[in-house]
Amino acid sequence: MGLMLRDLFLIATSFTATALASRAPDYFDFETVQLLPADLKRLDSDATALFAFDSKTQQDHFPRSPSHCKVFPGDRAWPSKADWGLLNRATGGALVKGVPRASSCYNGPLYDASDCEYLTSRWTDSYFHLDDPIEMLSPVYQGLTCQPTTQPNETCTMGGYPDYVINATNVAQIQLGINFARNTGVRLVVKNTGHDFSGKSGGAGALSIWTHNLKGVKYIENYDAPGTDWTGAAFKLGSGVQAYEIYQVAQDHGLMVVGGEGQTVGVMGGYVLGGGHSPLSSIHGMAADQVLSMEVVTPDGRFVTASFVENEELFWALRGGGGSTFGVVTSVTIKAHPTIPVTTSTFSFSTGGNITYDSFWAGFRAYLDYFIPHSDAGIYSYFFILPSNGQFTFLMQPVVFPNKTLEEANALLAPWFEQLNDLGITFTPETKYFDNFYDAWLESFPLEAVEKTHVATGSRLFPRENFQDKALLDQTFDAIKESSDAGLILIAFNMAPTLERGGNPDNAVNPAWRKAVMHALSSVNWAEDATTDEIMAARHEFTYKHMQRWRDVSPGAGAYLGESDRMEPDFQQAFYGSNYPRLLALKKRIDPRNVFYAATAVGSEHWTVVTEDGLPTENGRLCRVPH
Template structure:
């Protein structure tokens, strides 16, 4: 049954000549009516309602008959039958940008919008309200945006805003956060498809591929490297794909039988946790409230407060629905499209397709304890005592991970207990954002922490642990993981996974502690985790592309450098280079390990090995098989070495997304 929306384009004779992609003039036939390009397929129990609304060859034939102009109708065809489309001859050209001769004229965007069911957005930067020379200027809205700029909701509910604007180019930020007095589009996408169905995603994929447009995908914009940004791009916004379904007894094609949850691409971690609690189960998700469960988080491996028990987020996936680069909609599982299934479980997001939903394992309700506390230099008799307390934590990491726990800590020198104010500052702090002890009582958690706390006590360090316990994971997690500040462009980070062997070897463990202190003394800060990607309660699956270093990791350590909001690009460049160079300290301690791609360094040396390890050759081959035109691109993603972002800011190429995307 054809799926129609009232909005249509009657009497196409009213539409004037169209500038075709070969620069010849063609006309659109008269006496026809254009409607939404979608059909509702027969209900399938495993699909959400929006996934049954699809684009098919039959629908495209109707579109072609309505338009009666092959040049235009070919802009929407699938990749496997698009021999006359622009993509076939433009695969090795720079992506088309606004202002280029081949950029679609307004009429083409209007036709696209109608086929989408009026789901196309022509966005402006969120902070444009704050600039009097912008038509969007609104002092009241500016106050609201500025006041909430550091909160996740402001960015996740906007079609283009991202939570790490450094990698967008800092082109339009509110007063107090900007480094110029101007607001420009920068690498915020030019158009956005607000997706509510598979058909809309398919249309966007086909349109971008056939017109050689840059394509990006955004759910929340929670990404350390700004993957949802792209200058001149068409963006697919999956944020409102919020469907969820609980299966008490799911039978997966890999042999798993048990509870499972299916989540749409827009479901965030807090929503998944709430849904799991309501159904008496536990699911694996990120620590941060705003992370999107089904996007780059899971595709990149996905570490979790429960990883030391149940492994990585990618390990949990039983099935996923995907719109591929050719526009076709598939199911990927252990037996269907198994190579896609393997790739999208650890091989990174923005690589070969747009995931519309995932079905993941659910575990029994899990009693959990969390502990939060901190100590600063003011809580210690002297600096030596402070650093002895930090060293004692490093000494106990192995026992903490072996017990199935997870720790998220900050270390720096600042009275605000965030970052490091300057090199040489002695305003030290150690903050355990949360110590998560799954399946443990408060008493059991206290017993596990006792060896560390005994050292703190022996050094006369004052600290006050705050314990939370419940018969489920969600409640203690919610208490211990408040929403983190986002939206500022004042930090450059790099990371390293540290294997078990580092903590078993006295010399390597001592060097790891010494590296913590050296980083702070040099003006850097640390946001670290103790955890492993091999859960103690499960056997990791072998059919994932998770970075192998995760299986032996016992810590994930992020090191960052800071600068002010008004810092010049020269300052940012020098700080970035210093962070990358300093990380050699950790790279030398763990030379055979790697780094978590979703929280990694854009300048990471030997990225293929660091982010993907032995999996890279197969991942790259699959990238070429399923996305030969390079439709999907993201900095650090598989195949990114074939492209460069010709950055317009005063930076080297591919340091952010504010530039034309071209083949290398």
């Protein structure tokens, strides 16, 4: 057995070199390294039991504890040290033991005061965490069990971090990991960059597939494939490619792609799978609307192409139906558009001095009247209302005018600016013209801070109809204002990613996006030393009181899956709308063993993370919800 496992990784490579020759031009090199059923015939029965592909004729067979939970460290069924060793050898040494990055701040074998000081200084910089296999950029869902500290006598534990990680650099490693998790009953999670607002990339006692290092980029000058009429430029991108990487490559070719505003987001991971809004959404739709083809490892361990002519139902679901649900995507082929000139404007104003509370809110209310004409003109705006001790700041950072000159942008802003001046609101906009999208994006959008430890966020997609009827718009304004008066931060976007702007695609993007002209987020903070009861009370009030105001004025609308409240009531309708029954039917069909789970993902209502403190985190074992 030792010889066989030692050579398994080389066997998979040699088999695919011949068997996949006909598809090689379509694949990245890392996608030609695949595990095939024939490879397993060289193994003995023990090894085959760990790595075998799924057979749809078998019953749900993963080992369970008496409570019907996924196998957890300490359970008798937890894989042995030898089993984990086999997985490491089979993947060519790609298995990594999870170690919290802040361990150096705590007394023990990893204590290092200088390293602790360094990481503390960089902790909120999203670039700092790029090469960490387990860090979650919303650590509140990890359980905050090992944060940087100046008190080394405190305790550092794994919490919601996965126990093991496969640092995936080829398809075979992903297949081996999925098969191992399914055949042993260990929980499986998927991480790209860890940006998800709901903690989907974590899981206590889990095996994680880390796709960050799947970095392939292939430029296709004239895309031509069956099932689509797109004949323009395209990029095939590994799922680990991040926004700052593809934006630069696209610019080098005189192109742009539809991606997010955050620099370090893995745009071909959970971002595009969940829909993906963009500074270009008011002219080109959602990121998921740009997808032409995908390569994916499915829950049965097989590697397939999903496109307009292959595995069409899976392709439909992957474009907007959420990550960590239907498989592990290794690459995505997307449309590329010629770059365009862009004008941006950044400005702010605050209460105080001549700007009274009433004039501040009158100025914001005036802005809402322009949401339909602005988004219909292709504009995308990104703004904040920040409350602080009874004072308020409005921050536009920035408003984006694709394909508009400086004069055209100023003309579009002028009517609102005149109203602000009439209200005594003075400010100094910084408005700039760029001859390409990349430079406008790089200079105008701030680098987002990460690692927020005492905050919860929720969102709402406010439909066009809320801005067409004055009475309903006034109610919408009142609901937002009331949340701000309660001390909640507002982060919002004015855009309109309609079906027409996305090329009228048939995909699983939440239908609420197609009617929306405002995507708004609200967030609540609690004291860093808050008790469990105080945190739960704050979260409950946020979800069922403050966010309910927004739901009440937008009945039947929805919320954005990627920037969501983990406690969202009726999440099926909120995040997926009328697509949910079709998505759930596919989930049951292709993942009957429940290999994939993520909070608020399709099918997640049948499972729950059982935490000791009752807080909604990944710090606990994953168990079936009792019927």
